[in-house]
Amino acid sequence: MSATAAPEQKERQVRTVSSRRRALRPYLLVLPSLLLTIGILYPFGLGLFYTFFNYAAATPIPDFVGLQNYAAIFSSPEFWQSAWVTLRYAVSTTVVETLLGVGVALLLFRGSMAGRVLERVLIVPLMIAPVIATIMWSLMLQPTVGVINYLLSPLGLGGVEWTDSPRGAFLSAVLIDAWIFTPFVALLALAGMRSLPRDPFEAAAVDGAGYWFTFRKLMLPMLWPYILVAVIFRFMDSLKMFDVIYALTRGGPGDSMMVLQVRGYQEAILYTNFSVGLTYTIVIWAAVFIATRLLVGVFGRAQARAAGP
Amino acid sequence: MDDRKSRIQASNVVTNALTIAYFVFALFPVFWILLLSLKPDEQLFTTYFVFDPTLDNYKTVLGLSGGTSGIPFARFFVNSLVISFGAVAIALVVGVPAAYAAARWKFRGSESLLFTLLSFRFAPELTVIIPLYVIYQKLGLFDSYVGMIWVYQLIALPFVVWILRSYFQDLSPELEQSALLDGYTRIRAFFLVVAPLVRPGIAAVSLISFIFAWNNFVFPLILTASDAQTVTVGSLSFLGGNKPNYNFTAAAALIAAIPPLILAFSIQRYLVRGLSFGAVKG
Numbered sequence: 050m051s052a053t054a055a056p057e058q059k060e061r062q063v064r065t066v067s068s069r070r071r072a073l074r075p076y077l078l079v080l081p082s083l084l085l086t087i088g089i090l091y092p093f094g095l096g097l098f099y100t101f102f103n104y105a106a107a108t109p110i111p112d113f114v115g116l117q118n119y120a121a122i123f124s125s126p127e128f129w130q131s132a133w134v135t136l137r138y139a140v141s142t143t144v145v146e147t148l149l150g151v152g153v154a155l156l157l158f159r160g161s162m163a164g165r166v167l168e169r170v171l172i173v174p175l176m177i178a179p180v181i182a183t184i185m186w187s188l189m190l191q192p193t194v195g196v197i198n199y200l201l202s203p204l205g206l207g208g209v210e211w212t213d214s215p216r217g218a219f220l221s222a223v224l225i226d227a228w229i230f231t232p233f234v235a236l237l238a239l240a241g242m243r244s245l246p247r248d249p250f251e252a253a254a255v256d257g258a259g260y261w262f263t264f265r266k267l268m269l270p271m272l273w274p275y276i277l278v279a280v281i282f283r284f285m286d287s288l289k290m291f292d293v294i295y296a297l298t299r300g301g302p303g304d305s306m307m308v309l310q311v312r313g314y315q316e317a318i319l320y321t322n323f324s325v326g327l328t329y330t331i332v333i334w335a336a337v338f339i340a341t342r343l344l345v346g347v348f349g350r351a352q353a354r355a356a357g358p
Numbered sequence: 359m360d361d362r363k364s365r366i367q368a369s370n371v372v373t374n375a376l377t378i379a380y381f382v383f384a385l386f387p388v389f390w391i392l393l394l395s396l397k398p399d400e401q402l403f404t405t406y407f408v409f410d411p412t413l414d415n416y417k418t419v420l421g422l423s424g425g426t427s428g429i430p431f432a433r434f435f436v437n438s439l440v441i442s443f444g445a446v447a448i449a450l451v452v453g454v455p456a457a458y459a460a461a462r463w464k465f466r467g468s469e470s471l472l473f474t475l476l477s478f479r480f481a482p483e484l485t486v487i488i489p490l491y492v493i494y495q496k497l498g499l500f501d502s503y504v505g506m507i508w509v510y511q512l513i514a515l516p517f518v519v520w521i522l523r524s525y526f527q528d529l530s531p532e533l534e535q536s537a538l539l540d541g542y543t544r545i546r547a548f549f550l551v552v553a554p555l556v557r558p559g560i561a562a563v564s565l566i567s568f569i570f571a572w573n574n575f576v577f578p579l580i581l582t583a584s585d586a587q588t589v590t591v592g593s594l595s596f597l598g599g600n601k602p603n604y605n606f607t608a609a610a611a612l613i614a615a616i617p618p619l620i621l622a623f624s625i626q627r628y629l630v631r632g633l634s635f636g637a638v639k640g
Contacts, residue, residue, distance in 0.1 A: 074459075085511050089511065093481075093485055180591075188604055236630050
């Protein structure tokens with residue numbers, strides 16, 4: 050098409066820049082982003098670098114200590130306790146949010162009267178800052194002014210000190226996390242359901258297949274890639290969750306909710322042991338990285354399977 | 359046939375009931391916080407749902423009346439606005455060309471740049487912030503707008519580049535080709551042909567990054583003290599101290615929640631794509 054466009058020829062010559070400049074063009078366009086990215090990678094690299102030193106406010110001129118920080122962390126019971134809470138938290142929230150989110154998406158997908166009206170406000174919890182959402186829930190769970198115990202009292206369940214026991218704090222945090230992020234899973238699953246082809250479902254309905262059968266054998270396999278995207282996002286985010294747990298109990302009561310992020314914060318900022326705190330964050334970073342790789346691999350296989358043989 | 363009809367009716371009732379149950383769970387906290395924020399001090403501990411509503415808590419939190427909460431929340435609100443707006447503006451100026459280049463040209467390093475930006479989305483922020491905390495103190499950027507806008511690129515830039523790239527990819531390159539044949543320069547072709555078509559995408563990505571910048575908590579918690587502190591950290595400080603003011607806290611939390619909610623409703627159609635980083639087109 051272009052070769053035969055004779056009238057444009059003259060203008061094209063004027064416009065033609067040297068091929069060298071043309072090859073450079075994409076690089077010029079990404080250069081600002083690249084500089085900014087390097088600006089962010091620099092402190093990250095520095096952070097990694099510091100984990101091999103004993104840098105702290107008390108030792109402003111740090112010594113190289115090799116892998117001592119890592120060795121110290123891996124042999125401390127605090128680390129394993131933190132790692133265990135982090136994992137329990139991430140798995141619990143991801144499972145609850147995925148099940149509830151897909152359930153809500155199924156309800157909305159059926160297009161009931163209530164669903165059509167309420168779908169518009171589905172995003173409300175998700176768009177409130179997690180720390181603000183946690184403040185709201187803290188107020189509701191608060192033993193004196195809180196409304197939750199008041200509502201529970203007719204059931205004979207009043208007077209619960211929600212965040213004063215390790216078990217209560219854990220359940221409260223999972224509840225709050227689920228309140229915030231269930232809409233995220235629901236939104237993605239609903240978008241997936243609406244993009245599925247209709248023919249197979251009509252065929253199944255003609256054959257008299259039941260709702261659960263159709264869901265399990267027909268919808269779920271096609272929906273897997275969408276659900277997995279949601280699971281990846283939720284699992285990664287809850288491995289490094291800070292806001293909800295910090296705002297709820299600062300990692301307490303005691304050490305019971307000291308997830309790795311909060312402990313890293315405590316070591317680095319409150320105790321000014323920068324190197325130790327950073328070592329915690331590098332360990333989370335590695336865990337998130339490995340988990341992402343694994344889940345993205347699962348995602349690729351699921352997508353291939355959903356696309357059909 | 360009758361039996362089938364009543365079964366369908368029954369399942370509709372169940373669907374409606376379950377839907378309403380979920381939304382009661384999702385919306386009740388906001389409703390109750392609104393009530394708490396309107397409650398006068400005298401009735402704070404004596405009633406749950408019936409009281410004489412007042413706007414005093416809002417006035418005190420925002421410093422509009424004589425009373426003061428001791429926390430300059432109105433200033434934190436302005437800080438949140440300035441920092442989030444600045445962060446998005448810079449991310450757009452820097453990120454739009456990069457997104458366009460990544461969508462249109464195959465060149466060395468583009469994949470690594472994109473992957474690095476994506477990894478920012480998943481990396482624990484503390485790994486970057488703790489060294490920045492030390493660096494900022496030395497450079498005098500601690501507790502400053504510039505320092506905050508800079509670190510917020512960690513949130514805003516990946517959003518802009520990834521999501522806009524997927525919008526640019528949706529456009530056929532033939533659009534620019536024909537504009538170039540008509541004698542447009544690349545730059546004019548971009549601004550006159552491509553940009554208008556991705557305008558909804560640019561608007562959506564700006565608002566999403568704004569919401570996430572506004573809602574962030576860790577950055578201002580560690581990198582600010584008072585001058586550049588934002589509403590998220592400010593709201594939490596209402597709960598601190600010996601005698602927390604629950605009704606002030608509720609008012610502050612609602613004020614902090616309103617801007618992102620308003621923005622989110624205006625871009626609802628584009629949210630799925632934004633939240634999933636372009637992975638789900640919605």
